[in-house]
Amino acid sequence: MDRFTSGWADAWAAQLNKDTQWAESAKSWKWSVLIRIQDQSSWVLDLYKGACRSIRQAEPGESADFILSADAATWNRILDGEQAPMVAIMQGAVKLEKGSILTLGRFAKSATLMLEAAMRVDGPPAETPLPVAVQPVGGDGEAGSAGSEHHVSFRTTSGRGLDHDSLPMQLYQKAKKLGIWDPRNLDMSADRGHWEALTDPERDVLTRLLAMFQAGEEAVTLDLLPLMRALAMDGRLEEEIYLTTFLFEEAKHVEFFQRIFEEVVMLDADLSHFHTPSYKQLFYEELPLAMNRLDTDASSEALIAASVTYNMVVEGTLAETGYQAFYSVLEDRGIMPGVTEGIRLLQRDESRHIAFGVHLISRLINENPNLMGVFQNRMADLMPLAMASITELFACYDPMPFGLKEEDFVQFAMDQFGKRMRRIEQVPTSGQLTSE
Ligand SMILES: [Fe+2]
Ligand SMILES: [Fe+2]
Numbered sequence: 001m002d003r004f005t006s007g008w009a010d011a012w013a014a015q016l017n018k019d020t021q022w023a024e025s026a027k028s029w030k031w032s033v034l035i036r037i038q039d040q041s042s043w044v045l046d047l048y049k050g051a052c053r054s055i056r057q058a059e060p061g062e063s064a065d066f067i068l069s070a071d072a073a074t075w076n077r078i079l080d081g082e083q084a085p086m087v088a089i090m091q092g093a094v095k096l097e098k099g100s101i102l103t104l105g106r107f108a109k110s111a112t113l114m115l116e117a118a119m120r121v122d123g124p125p126a127e128t129p130l131p132v133a134v135q136p137v138g139g140d141g142e143a144g145s146a147g148s149e150h151h152v153s154f155r156t157t158s159g160r161g162l163d164h165d166s167l168p169m170q171l172y173q174k175a176k177k178l179g180i181w182d183p184r185n186l187d188m189s190a191d192r193g194h195w196e197a198l199t200d201p202e203r204d205v206l207t208r209l210l211a212m213f214q215a216g217e218e219a220v221t222l223d224l225l226p227l228m229r230a231l232a233m234d235g236r237l238e239e240e241i242y243l244t245t246f247l248f249e250e251a252k253h254v255e256f257f258q259r260i261f262e263e264v265v266m267l268d269a270d271l272s273h274f275h276t277p278s279y280k281q282l283f284y285e286e287l288p289l290a291m292n293r294l295d296t297d298a299s300s301e302a303l304i305a306a307s308v309t310y311n312m313v314v315e316g317t318l319a320e321t322g323y324q325a326f327y328s329v330l331e332d333r334g335i336m337p338g339v340t341e342g343i344r345l346l347q348r349d350e351s352r353h354i355a356f357g358v359h360l361i362s363r364l365i366n367e368n369p370n371l372m373g374v375f376q377n378r379m380a381d382l383m384p385l386a387m388a389s390i391t392e393l394f395a396c397y398d399p400m401p402f403g404l405k406e407e408d409f410v411q412f413a414m415d416q417f418g419k420r421m422r423r424i425e426q427v428p429t430s431g432q433l434t435s436e
């Protein structure tokens with residue numbers, strides 16, 4: 001069926017009204033949407049609380065609560081499943097001419113399901129081929145040594161030495177200077193007094209943030225090993241050398257937050273009720289699944305999926321947004337200086353971790369440009385979860401303590417997400433990789 005015709009619009013509406021998953025995700029959506037196909041036509045989607053009342057061609061000059069505009073090629077890419085709608089908005093390929101990005105971010109899952117319903121209008125999806133053939137683990141020329149039961153030779157005693165100019169070795173040198181701060185040496189003597197002076201709701205939201213960070217740090221500590229092993233088996237000596245500092249730092253971050261619970265919050269209760277459904281899906285399921293898959297599948301695709309989950313989404317989007325929340329609360333009020341200093345040091349460690357992720361994903365895409373699709377799809381899959389982890393936190397409070405605004409944090413997270421996305425998409429597909 002031809003797209004952007006009234007028959008197509010009716011078929012799309014029918015698909016939506018059959019889709020119980022979409023209905024559930026859109027049950028509190030109550031705004032009209034206008035989709036503009038530049039230089040062609042505009043379509044008004046009358047969506048209300050999980051029902052699609054109609055999809056029809058817009059009258060000339062007609063408006064709606066949300067207006068999304070892009071050229072036909074972009075809409076076709078989205079409808080062909082080659083581009084995730086929310087990612088297209090963040091990249092600017094689809095322009096949000098009217099409406100709140102915050103609301104859209106909150107309904108990212110619903111938007112994806114809505115477009116998937118439109119894709120079904122074209123008939124059942126063809127057997128989706130993997131974006132690229134699975135790449136065998138190639139190593140970096142150490143074949144016959146790394147990954148086998150015996151070492152045939154060693155890099156450092158074969159005249160080849162270490163590549164000191166490589167990004168992992170540069171990060172390793174930095175880590176030896178900057179990553180050795182000791183959580184035990186932070187002066188937290190004033191922090192407990194400041195904590196006691198907070199109101200109950202203020203303490204509750206900070207405890208929630210801390211409980212999210214603490215479980216997150218524990219998760220990344222537990223789940224890093226498969227990546228280290230996969231890279232070691234591939235003979236990536238410089239990358240493994242850097243990762244030794246990475247794991248040490250994550251362990252230290254667990255210790256840092258534990259010290260806050262022991263000496264400032266002074267609470268040893270079960271805090272898992274602070275973990276919302278999307279947070280749980282990301283940290284209890286997606287992260288360990290993506291990382292542990294590497295034990296049996298160390299293909300380039302699996303490595304990219306793991307690094308996107310760990311470095312781009314957990315560290316690069318959610319943790320970065322979390323630091324902002326701490327700074328907004330603690331630094332602006334000049335309270336809890338020990339905790340604030342620790343967060344600053346921890347964020348500096350994390351910037352190296354994210355830089356490593358950018359390096360790893362860039363290296364893999366540089367070796368095989370077809371893997372860009374794997375990167376983009378994984379980012380698009382996790383984006384709604386990352387956003388929902390933030391909006392679910394805000395939904396727990398009314399009013400939100402400290403005057404924190406949901407819109408600011410969703411926007412910040414989206415900016416971080418878009419930044420990571422663009423950084424990788426600029427990867428040269430041949431030649432030298434640049435460092436961060
Ligand atoms: Fe960390
Ligand atoms: Fe980290």
